Amino acid sequence: MLKQNRDPGKILIIGSGVGGLTAGIILAKLGHSVTIVEKNAGAGGLMRGYRRRGFDCPVGVHYLGSLASGQPLRRLWDYLGVTGNIPLERMGTAGPIDRYIFDDFHFDLPEGLPAFAENLMRAFPGESKQITAVTRQLREVSDSFARLDMLLSPEGVPVSVESFSSMGEHLVRLGCSERLKSVLGVPSTLIGLSLQECPLFYYYLVLSSYLLSSWRLRGDSLRMAEAFVGRFRKLGGQLVVADGVERILTEPGRITGGRLHSGREIDADTIIAAVHPQNITPMLPADVLRSDQAERIDRLENTKGLFVVTLAVDGSAHETLPYNLFRLHPEADGSLARGSFHQIREGSQPGTHLLTMMATSGIEEWHPWERTRSGQRGEDYEQEKRNRAGAFIAEATALFGPLKGKQIVDIYTPLTIRDWVGSPGGSAYGIRRSSSQLMKTAFLSRPALKGLFFAGQNILAPGIMGTTLGAFQVIRRIIGQERFSREVLEELR
Template identity: 25%
Template sequence: MAARDTGPQWSARPPGGRPRVIIIGAGMSGLAAGCYAQMSGLESRIFEKHVLPGGCCTAWARQGYLFDYCIDWLIGTAPGTGANDVWRELGALDGKRITSFDQFNRVVDEDGRSVTFYNDPDRLQRHLLEISPADARLIRSFCRDLRRFAALDPHWELKPPALKSAAEKARTLLGILPAFRLYWRTAATPMRRFADRFQDPLLRQAFPNVFLQELTGFPLLPYLFTMSCAHNGNAGFPEGGSLGLARSVEERYAGLGGHIGYRSRVERILVEDGRAVGVRLRNGQEHHADHVIAACDGPTVLDRLLEGRWTSPRTDRLYRELLDTPDNLYPAVVSAFVGLDGPLPDGEPHSTTYLLGPDRGADLPGCLQHSLVVQQRSGYSTGFAPAGKSVLHCTYFTDHRSWQELRKADRTAYRERKRQVVDFLRRFLAERHPGIGERIELIDVATPATTERYTGNTYGSILAWKAFSEADDVSTALVNRDRMRLPGLSGFSMAGQWTGMGGLIRAATSGRYAVQYLCAELGTEFRAWPSEGTEPWHPGKLGRLPQLEQRRTARKAAVAE
């Protein structure tokens, strides 16, 4: 699909024609909504401001390297699970190999002591007991719960509760009841409080960093659930990575008859007599439809696309109150890709979190938690590095405001701050792996300002609302009670992680829900079936990639805008 190709202009639906749906945004939720709309007999069109699908689920190229931005692990890679059903319907995993890891993450402290979080409960227990026999009771408790989670069917809701029959709700409840006490207890135990009970200081610091960096406010439940999924092959890394996932869903959508207009920025949602009737693009072109699904940044939808004219008590709470309340959004991230001439460091796990300590952490610009994650990204999938070369992916939590304000006020100072990240990484990696410094060909740094610039995500947040925060219950009610709608405005839905919480499987499922609600309103049968794509994945399926402007330092470090 060519950039700028918006297709024929849509006016009123012809008599007897299929109901028309316009979707704003070709992120994972928008692509999913388009696929399910086409499968359900609707006629859909997606308008996307960028030149690529996927939103934050993306990648970019530089000097032959592919920098894969989003996926650390993907829930739903194991056949026979509800989440996998969604990905199979969307064609996301067609022809792909899945890389699974025997460990979730390794954590190394300032003194070089390390703990490896193996996904296998028995191996993990033996390893942790070797580190700290004095913490045997807590270790056995955690690993016992991990075994219990691993034995459960990883439940995933394929239909929103509001559309379920009484019998369907009863079956869901019966499926959850046997593990209810386990869910309740682990959801009520904060990970930080649990970790602080360890006598060994390494374990106290390491446990909250199982998810690479500490997600404040998270209880034990998501750690146990996700590690158990990884143990069962249900949290792997799909061949092709982030953009590969988006391209596969894009291919599925096109195969179902859908059309994406790239470089087609929506400026306004057109409303007549309290009903959304279409969109106006930046070029002035107007397209009309029976329904509009906004699958993009929530504040942008309400404030700009709807001009602040429609809202609800729940969206007011989310976007006017909780948006600026600490710990409701996933933290912003600095993401740095390191291109290496030669192989990856020998004997290293796929992911390591290094605890830097306050002094060293202060040298890493904007580092919130004094820790740095290093992943061996080109070891996951082919196509991420030229022949004979490799890619490391280094990330850390940061604040959005300082990066964005500096970029606006002083572009030179902003680039200098990014060069400080480059210099830190060069020193750090050379210390960890002697001789690697001479092999570094480039370091590409993306900040929260970069994320906001390319995706439009408010505050550069990649995952939007954080689970187990104040926003969680409000978002859940927006989906399950308000049916992703705004009072007083018909013909309109919201979808995506700014509506239904963060994470790729949640984003895809929110697109599914939006179409299910729409089909119920139209009296149309919702239909979905697995893709039958069998062509093996290959890097050529990534298509043409943007070659971002390069700015080279004297030390051969490239720094992205």
């Protein structure tokens, strides 16, 4: 057992995604000596956008929830001191946040739980009992989430066994129609799960976060990563880029540091692994982890990857869309195995808009190129990407009409995600937090070895919100509840 209030000593954080940088900023604010090591030349992981053909393309931040003044993510960002440097625009102020388009109807997801309940009642007048049951539970989770109970309440969040059960099964028990199930199915896809796999608690948490208020980045999508990096450096944090951690150094029973690909060694008393835990086991000397611990990590199943197409279109011929559009093709039972996400925002070049389209894609679909690296996969891979992009473009044309001035800016696959951030199998949202796997992930919140903690999207929940909350939780574990309350929560309240 770790003693409360132990001094973490020198801290090394592996990975500069939102999880690593959030943990780094909190610890630097608390006066600790922190070094973040990032394997890529640019810090930020999935929150970092990139430039292609002069266009600015987002990766892992298409929209964000609960950033209005006083709302959970905003309070956490205010505590970190990054809010003012991240340009945002609010969605859903004059219409929906999301529009779900099915073959024969569409449903608008508005801001606010009352408006959501009203839209559901209007669309499904015969299912008021079911809708009331769902929105009652949603309100409970949403109220607790809005108060940030997860961090602030001494009791934490009362999580019942039922809240880990499947949302899909819950809706079947309530007697929801297939059509209502398909409308309610979308939020679980935002963390890479089907409704059937998605635990009630996670479902309501994701939906609450976006219903409170939804936002997207305005302008340059590198700014978010830069805001986090700038803040971390300003607080005295050290950032090493373009040199990943290759080995975790240990003495019997404890951490002593990390060795980087360049051979450089960094001493540390505490390591926060803000990368996938499956990347950490090979970094440890044999026999440091108990064999059952290592096996448990290896056996964890991950969410699938995403296939993403970014297109530039003529800005004078196409309006930007102030909401996201989901084109959905439900199965007979209402499940959403197939569907695509579309977002049209202002492009970074004058007179253009950017249309981003994405859909779930397993790495097995890219099997012939699995052993290749980004930029070296050959013309057949490029051709396959273009072929698949063709289907997306056809779908977008059916939605928006002929795409004037269209120009493919970039196409990426789960292999790209795998190589960019080291996510096993190109997984977009890391470990599946499914009802059947949830209990098997609980051990990740305890130190794997004295001084070794996990953080990042794999520790509590994925998405910017889930990863940020997870980073605060890991700091609580490292510095102990008493100090966390006194030095972090006091300022957050």
